[in-house]
Amino acid sequence: MYQKAPSVTTSKNYLKLSNQLIPEEHQKIDGPKGAAKFLASQNVSMTNDGVKKMLRRKGFKARRKVKTNMISKDNQKLRLAWAKAHRHLSISDWRKWIFSDETRVNMWGSDGVSYYWSDKPGTMQPHQITPKVQNNGGGVMFWGCITSEGPGYGTTILEGTIDWLEYVKILDTSLLDTLEYYGKKSADVRFQQDKASPHRSVVTKHWFNENGFSAERVLDWPAQSPDLNPIEHVWTELKRRLDSYPNRPTTKEELATRISDEWNKFTKDDCLAYIDSMPKRIKAVIRSKGGSAPF
Known part of the structure; x- marks a missing residue:
């Protein structure tokens, strides 16, 4: 029945x-x-x-899922070891760093947002995150860096990706111009970059050593760790501002102009707010035992 x-x-x-x-x-x-x-x-x-x-x-309320990169077990161990080795650094120490990265900016805007349901703030549980899909769709690549004095010079790549040859050109211009603009020398700062293959090439290492940077120290950054890099928040804010334009750009050149305009609007206080979060990021990675941090 x-x-x-x-x-x-x-x-x-x-x-x-x-x-x-x-x-x-x-x-x-x-x-x-x-x-x-x-x-x-x-x-x-x-x-x-x-x-x-x-x-x-x-x-219960619908909350945004946090986008994270997938982290392998081996890299979780490396992230944890790196975080423990740097947990003694103060905010003053982190302000001596220059944080850099590349990001892809889509012609039609940023990716969508996913939600989960919760009755209280949570941690980085599997149901609360969405793995990030990188390099999706047409757009441009943008390289930038932030310092405790403000944003550095940026470079927009309209076609293709950033290979080792293009990366060395960026270092030769945007990075060195940033140091000159803020009256700093390579010995005064600690430059950060991730472990992308162009960053680890023989030519790139040679460039760092020839220009007063220690290639060994520059390469001391754990893999799969965008959550440790405060510039990720700059990317989020940059794309939010670009998404607020009433009309989408019709050409890559127009998109590049908008990126430059919005990038130059970031202030010293903006950059300090992101950089000064480093001790909290370190603690979060240690709490998660090398897993994703809620940033």
């Missing part, structure tokens, strides 16, 4: 769902669809809208 599905409004059904959302070992429910699927497995029928209403009534 056909049996009607039990009512979805009972406290028992609320309890079933909330018990699956709260404990870490059960945090597999991903949004209303996941909740509806779970309830269906418990012989409870509910629409996505019904799930949303129930979750809100019980105090």
